[in-house]
Amino acid sequence: xxxxxxxxxxxxxxRRPDEVExxxxxxxxxxxxxxxxxxxxxxxxLGGYHAMLEARALxxxxxxAASVERHFRPFFFEGAxxxxxxxxxxTDDAGRDRVEADLLAIDPRFxxxxxVGLGFWFGFRHPGRPAALEALAPHLDPFYFPLCxxxxxxxxxxxxxxxxxxxxxxxxxxxxxxxxxIYQGFGRALFFVCMDDESRFQREKAEAPAxxxxxxxxxxxxAFAFTGLRRPERILLHFSxxxxxxxxxxxxxxxxxxxxxxxxxDPEYSFECLAALAPAEQALLRLLPxxxxxxxxxxxxxxEWRMKTKDSVVSAYAAFExxxxx
Numbered sequence: 029x030x031x032x033x034x035x036x037x038x039x040x041x042x043r044r045p046d047e048v049e050x051x052x053x054x055x056x057x058x059x060x061x062x063x064x065x066x067x068x069x070x071x072x073x074l075g076g077y078h079a080m081l082e083a084r085a086l087x088x089x090x091x092x093a094a095s096v097e098r099h100f101r102p103f104f105f106e107g108a109x110x111x112x113x114x115x116x117x118x119t120d121d122a123g124r125d126r127v128e129a130d131l132l133a134i135d136p137r138f139x140x141x142x143x144v145g146l147g148f149w150f151g152f153r154h155p156g157r158p159a160a161l162e163a164l165a166p167h168l169d170p171f172y173f174p175l176c177x178x179x180x181x182x183x184x185x186x187x188x189x190x191x192x193x194x195x196x197x198x199x200x201x202x203x204x205x206x207x208x209x210i211y212q213g214f215g216r217a218l219f220f221v222c223m224d225d226e227s228r229f230q231r232e233k234a235e236a237p238a239x240x241x242x243x244x245x246x247x248x249x250x251a252f253a254f255t256g257l258r259r260p261e262r263i264l265l266h267f268s269x270x271x272x273x274x275x276x277x278x279x280x281x282x283x284x285x286x287x288x289x290x291x292x293x294d295p296e297y298s299f300e301c302l303a304a305l306a307p308a309e310q311a312l313l314r315l316l317p318x319x320x321x322x323x324x325x326x327x328x329x330x331x332e333w334r335m336k337t338k339d340s341v342v343s344a345y346a347a348f349e350x351x352x353x354x
Contacts, residue, residue, distance in 0.1 A: 033118040041081055041114050043074055054190035056225035065255060066220055072100035076107030076145075081115055090134050099258060102293045105138035106179075109145025113153075124167045140289050143172050147179025147213070151187070158184075158202040158210065174209040174330040177202060178247070181213025189214075190221050196235065208331070211240040215247020215282075219255070242278040249282030257290050257301045264309055267345065280316070280345055281338040288317040312348045316341050 044050070048070025049063075057063050079092040089108050096104045109131055116122035122130065131142040146168075147161060154160035161180055165173050181199065188195040202210040214236075222229035233244045253263050263283055270276035291298040291314075302310045323336035 030118050030120050037114075037118050038081060041117075042078060045071070045074060047074065051187060051190070052220075055221045056223060056228050058224040062223045066223075068097070068100050069103050069220075069255070072096050072103040073107035073110075076104035076109075077111040078107075079104070080108040080111030083115075086130060086134055093135075098294060098297045102138060102141050102254075102289070105135065106141040106145040106148070108134070109142040110149045110152075111145075113146065113149050124164060127164075128168050137293050139172070140175060140292070143168070143175035144179035144182065144213075147176035147181075148183045150176070151180045151183030155188075156198065156201075158198055158206075161206075162203065171328075171330055171333075174206060177206040177209035178213035178216070181210035181215075181247070182217045183213075184210075185214040185217025186220060189217075200237075207240060208243045208334075211236055211243035212247040212250070212282075215244035215249075216251040217247075218244065219248045219251035242274065245275055245278035246282035246285075249279040250286040251282075253283035253286030254290060257287075257298065260302050260305055260313060261309075263287075263313065264305075276345075277338055277342050280341045281334070284316040284320050284337060284341045287313060288320040291317045308348070308352070312344065315344050319344055 049067050052063065052066045052070075055066065057066060075096065076089070076093070079089050083089050083092075093101055093104050093108075112122065112127055112131060113124070116124075127146065128142075132139060146164060150161045150164065151158075158177075158180055161176055164176060168176070180202070184195065184198050188198065196214075199207070199210050199214055215233075218229055218232050222232060229248065233241050236244050249266065252266055256262050266283065267276060267279055270279050287298070299314070302313050305313065319340040320337045323340055324333050327333035327336055
């Protein structure tokens with residue numbers, strides 16, 4: 029019966045194809061490459077969202093993804109995840125009770141992106157109510173559910189705060205146990221918002237509660253590595269440019285998560301990009317995701333995985349630096 033609502037609801041659920049590019053007017057983007065990166069991410073993300081809404085069968089989503097450039101394809105699947113729950117408004121074979129299984133059946137390589145996309149949707153569906161996301165928790169793997177708050181924090185940082193800075197107060201409305209993740213997502217958004225203005229990023233970071241500034245730093249580094257895979261030498265410079273050990277540890281954690289997701293999404297593409305580096309540098313950036321996977325196998329919660337990953341990759345980087353000095 030819900031199918032009868034399809035022609036009524038679809039026009040209201042669609043978003044402007046240039047929505048991200050218009051939002052970028054509030055960002056610090058000075059070079060053409062910066063604008064092209066944001067535009068490419070936006071087109072892929074919204075392309076995935078609309079593909080999910082308009083598909084008659086879920087298999088059509090992966091078919092549509094094949095035409096998206098490999099560098100931007102993960103954002104397509106993130107957008108597709110954002111479109112799943114609104115699709116359930118007019119589709120009988122969709123709903124919260126099957127969201128995780130349905131998304132993983134499309135392509136399990138994008139698992140992390142799916143949780144982020146679901147959190148993104150709640151940011152649009154329940155503006156001003158971050159805790160509404162908890163309603164989705166019973167339907168998802170509790171280990172990965174915190175990633176939904178990363179998506180919610182990204183939505184707030186990307187779509188809300190640049191034009192209305194007072195809306196950063198939404199971050200503090202998340203349940204206390206979820207704030208590290210929502211600030212991490214906010215930091216991911218700041219990578220785009222402050223792309224060509226380091227001082228702006230530092231001001232935004234300083235506005236965060238002291239206990240979550242490292243989460244903001246890790247989030248930005250995640251986005252830096254994930255979007256910057258085609259120029260991997262810049263990831264190494266991002267590490268060496270850290271102002272102190274605390275900042276370096278946060279940058280290593282975030283970049284490791286970005287590299288791990290990239291490798292999981294498309295290992296061949298990841299290795300092709302890293303091949304531009306010297307052998308020792310390439311080995312380091314391939315080792316970091318390995319350490320992340322090892323930490324995952326030893327962890328019983330998202331937060332434990334996060335901490336074990338940080339300890340392991342900091343050790344790996346110290347060994348790399350030590351060998352380089354000898």
